[in-house]
Amino acid sequence: MIEKTFASHDGVELFYRVWPARSGAAKGAIVLLHRGHEHGGRVAHIAEELGLDDYAFYAWDARGHGRSPGERGHSPSFAHSVRDLDCFVRHIRETDGFAVEDTAVVAKSVGAVLAATWVHDYAPDIRALVLASPAFDVKLYVPFAKEGIALWQKLKGTFFVNSYVKARFLTHDPARIASFEADPLITRPIASNILLELYEAADRVVADARAITVPTQLLISGSDFVVRHAPQHRFFENLGGTIKERHVLPGFYHDTLGEKDRAKALEKVRAFLLVRFAEPPIVADMRRAHLSGYTRDEADRLATPLSLLSPRGLYWALTRASIRIGGLFSKGIATGLGTGFDSGSTLDYVYEDEPRGLGPGGRLIDRQFLDAIGWRGIRQRKIHLEELIGKALARLKAEGKPLRLLDIAAGHGRYVLDAVAASEAKPESIRLQDYSPINVDKGTALIAERGLQAVASFHRADAFDTEALAATEPRPTLSIVSGLYELFPDNAQIEASLAGLARAMEPGALLLYTGQPWHPQLEMIARALTSHRGGAAWIMRRRTQQEMDQLVAAAGFRKIEQRIDKWGIFTVSMAERI
Secondary structure (H helix, E strand, O other), X not given: OEEEEEEOOOOOEEEEEEEOOOOOOOOOEEEEEOOOOOOHHHHHHHHHHXXXXXXXXXXXXXXXXXXXXXXXXXXXXXXXXXXXXXXXHHHHHHHHOOOHHHEEEEEEHHHHHHHHHHHHHHOOOOOEEEEEOOOOOEOOOOOOHHHHHHHHHHHHOOOEEEOOOOXXXXXXXXXXXXXXXXXXXXXXXXXXXXXXXXXXXXXXXXXXXXXXXXXXXXXXXXXXXXXXXXXXXXXXXXXXXXXXEEEEEOOOOOXXXXXXXXXXXXXXXXXXXXXXXXXXXXXXXXXXOOOOOHHHHHHHHHHOOOOOOOHHHHHHHHHHHHHHHHOOOEHHHHHHHHHOOOOHHHHHHHHHOOOOEOHHHHHHHHHHHHOOHHHHHHHHHHHHHHHHHHHHHHHHHHOOOOOEEEEOXXXXXXXXXXXXXXXXXXXXXXXXXXXXXXXXXXXXXXXXXXXXXXXXXXXXXXXXXXXXXXXXXXXXOEEXXXXXXXXXXXXXXXXXXXXXXHHHOOOOOEEEEXXXXXXXXXXXXXXXXXXXXXOOEOOOOOOOHHHHHHHHHHOOEEEEEEXXXXXXXXXXXXXXXX
């Protein structure tokens, strides 16, 4: 066993252990994720007991656990820790040469929820996923404990909750019980924000497990005192992959892979991994999901009108009426009603995040409008875009490439110009485009306001015109597509747009693209809000991250890294032209 550290996305050095393959050249990498309160040393026995000598094993100490730094049991957010996992797997790939398709993940409890969320949100094409007693729903035996924790956190801020779980309720193995009780690295407290966000992420991933197509094995402990079974079964039934296994282990406590009779569970894991590594990687082709797939079915349901005589039809009719009334007082709602809630004008207003309206009441309504979960996600997407624009420009400059920026659907272009202003590497040319004359006029004025006419220009253009994009001059070294593809359900349009960009860009050029794999208010948007396209209903077909990434890869790009907000709504990815 070798002890190492890696730098995560925020520069924090996280601790991990490596067990190199004993037989020489490794056939693949197996990443082990420990349960909550524990650390990588608690899963070390799995590397030995699985008997897979032809594979390298890796086990980290999650942030705030074991020998990794951070306040015990705390992380800035659950999404922060999921991104830690993404960095960990990329570190393994970059340092030890294991492709993501030659990597499997074996995860327990909270670690299993981290793994499932990572696979859902980042769509890595790993070889296999094994989840042992995932903590999709932790049993809090005090009535209304979750609601109480949420209220107290809202009033007092983040605090810590101590685990009630005794070692004897985790396993029947006396040696494991003794080692747990004597282990000085066990972390009893868990931060309230992590506990609450664990529930939120679990609910989202269980409900949307159709997005997960990785070959998955689920192990369920039959006598689990820590987590509930029902969400585990629901997750399995919702899984979108064609290769999946579910095994219920009677009498097992929560520490499934550390139970007294764990050989029964480990043999199932071993057999599953051997078959998966013996066969070619299984990757579902999602590029025709717009024709048949669960997100197409979802969009079709939302596009079906409701009878005004039905309770739901009446509810949404009243909601639409209340929005129209709100538009008399709120500047933001009025902008959405006038130009479409998906328009560049509305997005620019949301970016500014300054409530305006008729008197104090109008500003209050506008504040509520701006604080909707979708708009908060949009503003976080802007932050991620600006971060990756700066990173892309710095990378191109370091490689000695010219800095020529193109945004094919820039809205007013505010996020691009803000990012350029914050970047030390300045583009020699900035070409902004949009199909809306309003956006072109507003964007041109914004360029003039910032005195960038010498390097920046705004043009009216069709982002789906393959030939026009391919003929773009100067040839871009950084192209941006933000908030566009999410508005159009047909993948043929996206393929046409990406094909034009690919032809315009030389190898080594970079592409930034956004996605929306999930949204908590899809029905409200479809039933109550209008689009910029003639005031029609704003009906969105979600694309899973896997679908979006496959469309980009098919056009000739290799994804490098990704960002996602803590609610799991909007993603921003960087890809390289190959």
